[in-house]
Amino acid sequence: MANEQISGGKVRVGAMSPDFTLPDQTGQMVSLRDFIGKKNIVLYFYPKDETPGCTAEACSFRDSYETFKDAGAEVIGVSADSPASHQQFAKHHRLSFVLLSDERGEVRRRYGATSLGILPGRVTYVIDKQGIVRHIFSSQLMPEKHINEALQALEKVGV
Numbered sequence: 001m002a003n004e005q006i007s008g009g010k011v012r013v014g015a016m017s018p019d020f021t022l023p024d025q026t027g028q029m030v031s032l033r034d035f036i037g038k039k040n041i042v043l044y045f046y047p048k049d050e051t052p053g054c055t056a057e058a059c060s061f062r063d064s065y066e067t068f069k070d071a072g073a074e075v076i077g078v079s080a081d082s083p084a085s086h087q088q089f090a091k092h093h094r095l096s097f098v099l100l101s102d103e104r105g106e107v108r109r110r111y112g113a114t115s116l117g118i119l120p121g122r123v124t125y126v127i128d129k130q131g132i133v134r135h136i137f138s139s140q141l142m143p144e145k146h147i148n149e150a151l152q153a154l155e156k157v158g159v
Helices: 052-063 065-070 083-093 106-111 145-157
Strands: 021-023 029-031 040-045 073-079 098-101 123-127 133-138
Touching: 021 098, 040 052, 040 106, 040 145, 052 065, 052 073, 052 083, 052 145, 065 073, 065 145, 083 098, 123 145, 133 145
Parallel strands: 040 073, 073 098
Antiparallel strands: 021 029, 040 123, 123 133
């Protein structure tokens, strides 16, 4: 996407979201541009499948998924886990949204959702239909709060 605005290695509010293509939990390649012009996007980076905080976060997104869809948004989770790990995670917790595998951490670094000590960061980006980042929320210790933050940001963005 043209006109990316990245400052200090981090995507900022008001910036064009960087495009990327990664495999999902079925191995199918998914690009961010597939959603631009069609839906708002809630892109969330999380540390690892099947850990307590990440499971709580994913299940909270799952429980609110219809609300996100009603708000005109698609939820996309990203971690360094393999597509096979994501497939198991999605099946185990009945996750109906896309999980992408960023095994080399390239997309995470591009967005600036980098590590906090030994753990990869937990960061959520709300991106409007035009591909502009409208809200960023980062909290390692409050995984469920990412859902409320994203829903509130979507209310401001509109459908």
